[in-house]
Amino acid sequence: MPAATAVGVGLDSAAVRNRMVQKLAAGGITSPAVLQAMATVERHRFVDSGLVNQAYEDTSLPIGLGQTISKPSVVARMCELLLSAESARAGGGLARVLEIGTGCGYQAAVLGQLAREVYTIERLRGLHDKARDNLRPFRLANVHLMLGDGMLGYAKGAPYAAIIAAAGGDAVPQEWCDQLAVGGRLVAPMALTGGQQVLLVIDKTPHGLKQSVLEPVHFVPLKSGIA
Ligand code: SAH
Numbered sequence: 001m002p003a004a005t006a007v008g009v010g011l012d013s014a015a016v017r018n019r020m021v022q023k024l025a026a027g028g029i030t031s032p033a034v035l036q037a038m039a040t041v042e043r044h045r046f047v048d049s050g051l052v053n054q055a056y057e058d059t060s061l062p063i064g065l066g067q068t069i070s071k072p073s074v075v076a077r078m079c080e081l082l083l084s085a086e087s088a089r090a091g092g093g094l095a096r097v098l099e100i101g102t103g104c105g106y107q108a109a110v111l112g113q114l115a116r117e118v119y120t121i122e123r124l125r126g127l128h129d130k131a132r133d134n135l136r137p138f139r140l141a142n143v144h145l146m147l148g149d150g151m152l153g154y155a156k157g158a159p160y161a162a163i164i165a166a167a168g169g170d171a172v173p174q175e176w177c178d179q180l181a182v183g184g185r186l187v188a189p190m191a192l193t194g195g196q197q198v199l200l201v202i203d204k205t206p207h208g209l210k211q212s213v214l215e216p217v218h219f220v221p222l223k224s225g226i227a
Contacts (some may be wrong), residue, residue: 013044013056020056020072029076031083032091037113038076043069046106046134060218063104065124066219070166074217075107078187079114081201081214082162087183094161100150100188100222101166105131105143106146111164112140119157121150123226151224153179161183168197169222180204189219 021039029035044055046069051061054080060068088094089161094115099108102122108131111118120143122128128147137144146154151173153163159181186202192213199214 002205009143013042014039016056017042020058023058024076026072027073029073029080031080033114034076035082037110038072039077039111040113041106041138043072043106045137046104046109062201063127064130065126067124067127068148069104069106070219075110078164078199079107079110081187081199082164082185083114084094085162085185086203086205087161087181087187089167090183091143091161095181096157096160097162098160099164100153100176101167101220102131102145103127103166105134107146107166108143108145109135109138109140112138112143115162116142117157119146119150119154119160120144121148121154123147123149123223125226147201147226149224149226151175151222155179163188165222166219167222168217168219172200172202177202177204177209182206189217202206210217 003113017039021035044052047055047061056074058071060071063069094119097115099120102108102120108118108120132145153175158179161181161184163176163186165188170191182204183200184204188200189197190200197217199217200214203210
């Protein structure tokens with residue numbers, strides 16, 4: 001079946017994607033590398049066939065097992081924050097990145113365009129398998145999928161230039177900070193006291209951790225253990 005028929009997003013999904021990218025730029029995303037990555041990765045290949053027509057809208061969508069693929073604007077925003085890490089600016093790009101919460105694999109594919117190596121960990125076997133299937137046609141040799149509890153990070157790949165969480169908890173696990181390289185940056189949704197979830201940025205400097213609280217966000221909960 002020709003791809004255009006299979007995807008149902010019109011004859012040219014690149015045109016639809018470019019419109020999405022224009023909206024991201026209008027919304028404040030300035031990094032050419034991030035905009036390029038968002039233009040490259042075919043988000044419609046990561047959602048169920050009934051949802052492909054919404055794949056390029058700025059909305060989160062269900063991916064099964066009660067989880068969601070994040071909105072394009074949030075994916076772009078978080079990736080842009082990672083690229084502004086001290087080590088990424090000094091090194092001309094991102095070295096090794098850890099993603100907590102592979103989900104359908106979309107953000108991992110975007111990160112695969114931006115980083116030298118991407119380690120992504122998912123606690124739900126069904127989604128880990130789905131992400132593997134979704135990512136196979138892209139043949140991204142630098143994206144490594146793991147089944148496991150991302151609350152513990154992934155020590156084997158450490159230290160990371162960046163850690164990005166796609167699920168929100170009440171506190172940043174110590175392991176994440178330990179596994180971050182000096183000059184590296186962590187971006188994660190986190191609940192403040194009172195329950196409001198915000199985007200948190202932690203920079204690991206030679207003098208210690210520096211934390212910034214950014215805008216409110218809505219992510220699925222970070223949970224422990226494998227299921
Ligand atoms: N980046 C994903 C978003 C998935 S939603 C995408 O592009 O599709 C967040 C994911 O985090 C869910 O799949 C959820 O199962 C997973 N998750 C939650 N807690 C986790 C943990 N401790 N370790 C690994 N994955 C976790």
